[in-house]
Amino acid sequence: MPELASPFPVVGNPSPLVMSEKPKKVIRRVPTGIPGFDDLVQGGFEEKTNTLVAGYAGTGKTTFSMQFLYNGAVQWNEPGVYLSFAESKDSIYNHCLNFGWDFYALEKQGLARHLFYKAHQVNKLLEEGGGTVRDTIAEIGAKRLVIDSITAYGLLFRDDYKQREALLLFFEMLVKWGCTSLIIAEQLSGIVDARAGEIGFLTDGIISFSYAQLEDDVGRKTRQHQLEVLKMRGTAHYNGMVDIQFTKQGLICRKAVRDGE
Numbered sequence: 001m002p003e004l005a006s007p008f009p010v011v012g013n014p015s016p017l018v019m020s021e022k023p024k025k026v027i028r029r030v031p032t033g034i035p036g037f038d039d040l041v042q043g044g045f046e047e048k049t050n051t052l053v054a055g056y057a058g059t060g061k062t063t064f065s066m067q068f069l070y071n072g073a074v075q076w077n078e079p080g081v082y083l084s085f086a087e088s089k090d091s092i093y094n095h096c097l098n099f100g101w102d103f104y105a106l107e108k109q110g111l112a113r114h115l116f117y118k119a120h121q122v123n124k125l126l127e128e129g130g131g132t133v134r135d136t137i138a139e140i141g142a143k144r145l146v147i148d149s150i151t152a153y154g155l156l157f158r159d160d161y162k163q164r165e166a167l168l169l170f171f172e173m174l175v176k177w178g179c180t181s182l183i184i185a186e187q188l189s190g191i192v193d194a195r196a197g198e199i200g201f202l203t204d205g206i207i208s209f210s211y212a213q214l215e216d217d218v219g220r221k222t223r224q225h226q227l228e229v230l231k232m233r234g235t236a237h238y239n240g241m242v243d244i245q246f247t248k249q250g251l252i253c254r255k256a257v258r259d260g261e
């Protein structure tokens, strides 16, 4: 006998038990693939978030960010865009070759793109709501984005008011582009430090790069590259200092061990 349709249509979820449970949003983590780093942040950055990569000159910000793009492309097939306001394509790509990261090859495979904006082109970028950046992200289906650097971008604007306005507009665009982004910020002076702090308020995470001065067994002074995760929304991240080692294959992170530990 055919089953008759119920005269009382079921509306919503009939089980009160299930109704009371809030559906949990599954947050995908985007790993960097940098040895020793992802475990510090529960497996990676939350998808589509922005993280500030801040630090003084030569602390390893660009290397970290390019390793994030390279590993994303090679290990997870995720295309990435490197948006530069200071360093030309050949300069950055050739430095990457030192670590065995061939971005020229990745470009040919549609897994990477380099965009270089000069001072006079930045207003156009804002007026067009992202212009070439937006189109490139769409064209290669970029999932990862690096901005190098937001400081260089900010310095392209004459006065404080224009800088703030341009920064806010930039962040609005960034959110719309929908990538998992690393935003590099230089720490040059007290003034720029304060500004990096302002930017950190806008981002979901902050990683601070620095170097510690150490003395070896025979009293020679050396510098140890380090990073620290200062903030990462929604993430139980490691709070201590992390030593960074430059190897032939890129960076390796290790929790710093203090004397007596």
Ligand SMILES: Nc1ncnc2c1ncn2[C@@H]1O[C@H](COP(=O)(O)OP(=O)(O)OP(=O)(O)O)[C@@H](O)[C@H]1O
Binding pocket: 055, 056, 057, 058, 059, 060, 061, 062, 063, 064, 098, 099, 186, 246, 247
């Ligand atoms: N192949 C390498 N082997 C060892 N150390 C390296 C190598 N390449 C770079 N470094 C170290 O990394 C530093 C530069 O790293 P990187 O360019 O990532 O820093 P940065 O923070 O982006 O600097 P900037 O603010 O000047 O752009 C160098 O000063 C050097 O100490």
Ligand SMILES: [Mg+2]
Binding pocket: 061, 062, 063, 148
């Ligand atoms: Mg750099």
